[in-house]
Amino acid sequence: MIVFDMECSKGHVFEGWFDSSEAFEEQNASGLVSCPYCEDLSIRKVISPVAVKKSGNDIQPTPNAVDYQRLAKEVVDYIKKNSEDVGTQFTAEALKIHYGVTEKRSIRGSATQDEEKTLHEEGVEFFKVPMPSTEEDKKN
Ligand SMILES: [Zn+2]
DSSP states (O other): EEEEEEEEEEOOEEEESSSSEEEEEEHHHTTOOOOOOTTOEEEEEEEEEEEEEEESSOOOOOTTTHHHHHHHHHHHHHHHHHHHHTTHHHHHHHHHHTTTSSSSOOOOOOOHHHHHHHHHTTTOOOOOOOOOOHHHHHHO
């Protein structure tokens, strides 16, 4: 299905669903398309197709549309579930892991700008995620 914006000779604008552009032309030529406001039969298409609709289904959001807020929450949840919270000891722990002093594991915590610089200089791989503070965090 294709939706067209249409306009009658009196300037009323309305939408109409058609199987195709040809279907509209055919129905319009046969006088089957009329203005819902004034029943005028002199209708023209205002814009070419603005949406394509699969029959029986509502218009789906494009597969590329990502809910970034949800994605961010999932990432945060994943990190919380799969890493050890070392808090402000993050830099120290990250360096220990980097140099094999302690076992390799996923950790999370906070680092100051200076500490981040140190980590960069030491070649420690880490990434920053904005962590919304939770009730649990406030207790610590
Ligand atoms: Zn009209």
